[in-house]
Amino acid sequence: MxxxxxxxxxxxxxxxxxGSTIHGTAEVVTWTDAGARRRSYADVGRRCAQLAHALRGLGVTGDERVGTFMWNNAEHLEAYLAIPSMGAVLHTLNIRLFPEQLVFVANHGEDHAIIVDPTLVPLLNPQLAQMETVKHVIVTGDSADGVDAPEGVQVHAYEQLIADQPTDFDWPDVDERSAAAMCYTSGTTGDPKGVAYSHRxxxxxxxxxxMTDGPALKQGDRALAVVPQFHAMSWGLPYAAFMIGASLIMPDRFLQPEPLAALIAAEKPNFSAAVPTIWQGLHQYLEANPQDISFMKDVLIGGSAVPPSLMHTFEEDHGVQVLHAWGMTETSPLGSVARPPAGTEGEERWRYRYTQGRFPASVQARLVDDLGEVVPNDGNSVGELEVRGPWITGSYYGVDAPEKFQDGWLRTGDVGTITPDGYLTLTDRTKDIIKSGGEWISSVDLENAVMGHPDVIEAAVIGIADAKWDERPLVAVVLREGSDAKVEDLQEFLSDKVAKWQLPENWTVINEVPKTSVGKFDKKRLRSQYTDGDLEVTRI
Amino acid sequence: MxxxxxxxxxxxxxxxxxGSTIHGTAEVVTWTDAGARRRSYADVGRRCAQLAHALRGLGVTGDERVGTFMWNNAEHLEAYLAIPSMGAVLHTLNIRLFPEQLVFVANHGEDHAIIVDPTLVPLLNPQLAQMETVKHVIVTGDSADGVDAPEGVQVHAYEQLIADQPTDFDWPDVDERSAAAMCYTSGTTGDPKGVAYSHRxxxxxxxxxxMTDGPALKQGDRALAVVPQFHAMSWGLPYAAFMIGASLIMPDRFLQPEPLAALIAAEKPNFSAAVPTIWQGLHQYLEANPQDISFMKDVLIGGSAVPPSLMHTFEEDHGVQVLHAWGMTETSPLGSVARPPAGTEGEERWRYRYTQGRFPASVQARLVDDLGEVVPNDGNSVGELEVRGPWITGSYYGVDAPEKFQDGWLRTGDVGTITPDGYLTLTDRTKDIIKSGGEWISSVDLENAVMGHPDVIEAAVIGIADAKWDERPLVAVVLREGSDAKVEDLQEFLSDKVAKWQLPENWTVINEVPKTSVGKFDKKRLRSQYTDGDLEVTRI
Structure with missing residues (x-):
């Protein structure tokens, strides 16, 4: 029936x-080297119509892809809204991809045009000639200078292009299951793989x-979107803010702690979202340059596990509550959010908050063991996390990857436990687990324990070959400037925090943990450094 | 793509x-004459599986309809969840329908079985013989006594029926656009018309x-669902509570002010939902029997316009915030919710809260004039409200009603204005507008103004024929017991509140405003009383 x-x-x-009518007075604020520039959502709505007309004029029809090579700013928000609304597909290009990966994704996505920020033109120029389907480069602002356009590629200044276009557009009807936007994962192995989000x-x-069990963004919020729009859709903030009438505060290229602190002081966001390293950096800056940020009530952190010490620091030193979350490009990206159950207090509440949180009704989660069997959600059984739901990818664009799916569920590559009431605790990536004498050691648990030491800024743990135990952990630590802590002190510090047989005997002090293009620990590179003999290892 | x-x-x-796993410890509380009985959502989950097995055993297959003739209670919640989950269709029967309407909807919906509460068996009995498709009557509790079963109809006790059934069920996959539940509108003209909600x-x-722009129900809330489950799905509370992990407090048949006050004192809900008359009654009871209800932070009121005086009373006397909302059976039922914009204060904030509120991103709204033209959302232009969206009905079950739709939009029959930022103010029903000398007078505005008088409990305004002006308003008022207010005083009271030409000259004092089966003012009956000469009208 x-x-x-x-x-x-x-x-x-x-x-x-x-968003452009009901919430027409909300605004997108973009940071510049001369302070903030502002644009109301009503204006964004009109400019989206102009952009859509302009793109039609450049031959963007049907479901053609339009790439963006941009920071977080008002024009990127316009691209987010206008391109899918006209029936085309937004393709966010990750500015931190290696050059050959960037060329690969633009060609694989068959981008017809690329919108680029002036400051990013030099980064795009060397690759343009190899981008085979790109016919137009649109530079935001009033000038298109500086683009090394190959033959057959036209260059436009964004403002001139849209200036004389009509301020309304008869947005076409779409199939809600058709693609609206795509984003390639910056996989550490193989070519990047594209995820195509639908309107639905x-x-x-x-x-x-x-929603109240999600980040609970609300009308009137001022949301600082530090997480890049080229990375997992800025965790969905631009769309959600437009839906609910929250203003967006966009840092553009000013992601270093000092300008970020200035932006926060000037614009007083009450909500923010970014990966742990950003907050780690901001915290260090604020220690040296104290500043009140307590108006920033909620900070959503994900992308990699948040060290509990960072959560405590933000709450106790700055009056800012960290909301731990889990997600990935393939999951839109939310994912689970660590809201503790109502009524929990003190240590119990913290224990819930340290977890990756629980999933909303729309997303099903299960744990699967080495043999492909589902293990119980009992808080102890360990398995790979698999997820299912209306905003979880079921395939990759134009490429088969059967190893990433099982019976219609996405295999996340993350390993952990789930409690009976649904709280997920990730202990590792499947590929980073250390298999020591038949037992599993979580590299992440060790890292968190080490990072609890006051002199440790960062710590990354990898498994290294061991004649007796197959694998044993190697801890790479970055020490606070001026620290005279010895690795023996660090091992001693761990002695009451991890099981005796897990206590690492291999240590190396480094200047910085190598990072991937999206700021995660690059353990692949750390492993190469180790096997190449580039790390000075102390064996205790 | x-x-x-x-x-x-x-x-x-x-x-x-x-809900039955992640939120397994949340509970549904049902009020009885011996206090509360409780059931965890985990238990509800197991009993839903048992109910589904039992219904399969009674031949409920495919998309067959199962009717419920029940109060708000734990078993009704189980029916809400189990029947759609097994692929069948829940049909909530309104216990306040007139007998012939009840027979009509059970036959029109082709109900295969009916679940009924013991206290409602006497109300169902006289109609059973005329319900042509009903094969089974299931009485909640341990006994099926008292059912006058016609030949061919089997009678079962709910608890016995489900007792030995398995506590898990392999819920089938469904098409999300298939029907999950249906509800007939209690139209004042013609036969009731069925709305079939989908899983989606x-x-x-x-x-x-x-969501934060909706009622914002959250995990850990204790939601008192006074609005009946047989009326517009209890405004979606049972499903939303199960989704988010809010406990449900169900009053069963105890809807009178005294037991409701006792239930509130015992169970301390922090959220509630009901039509204005329920709160009006509770307020009067609390005046005579003071009791703290300030833990009930938010009260959602809709179904008919909320008099501003009631909103002030609840906030100022009881510390309870009224959230005004609009919806109808055809809209699932939300609708708009009157959350004022962030940052508004004092009188400005109240002005937003008096409105019917604004619609979420999923629901589009527009106003259409007599000629079928869309009028602007300028806060002044008046038109009939039309709505569109994924939980708005696009037709009625098994009956053509083209006059209710326009270009795919639902015509709501409500008349009002919308501001540029989306706030809806309803001034009347299309059929209740008073057309006086070519101008429109809103019956609702007049009613609200009259109800602002301290001696007036209720006021209903209808248009009556007038030789000079075509129509003029007649005000029917219910006065507080012992009041010696004269209708001249009431007219005087209005003199600085409405335009001079709108000032009503026709008044009648009555004991009670006639109500429809769902508790709304029944102006059709009031009009008949007037034309039949049953009202004593004073002309000032």
């Missing part, structure tokens, strides 16, 4: 219409970002 | 799975109930 409900599709165009998945994900 | 997202359907089964519409509506 069919329902009598209307069959209206969920669409970005509806989100754009809603983005719309529903935006609702979740505004 | 298709997205790569998974194609998992939104379903009640997923909601049931989620219920799932998305539940998300909205937990």
């Amino acid at each position: 069919l329902s009598t409900m209307q069959d209206t599709p969920l669409s970005i165009a509806q989100l754009l219409r809603h 998945s983005i719309f529903m994900h935006s609702m979740q970002v505004c | 298709l997205s790569t997202m998974q194609d998992t359907p939104l379903s009640i089964a997923q909601l049931l799975r989620h 519409s219920i799932f998305m509506h539940s998300m909205q109930v937990c």
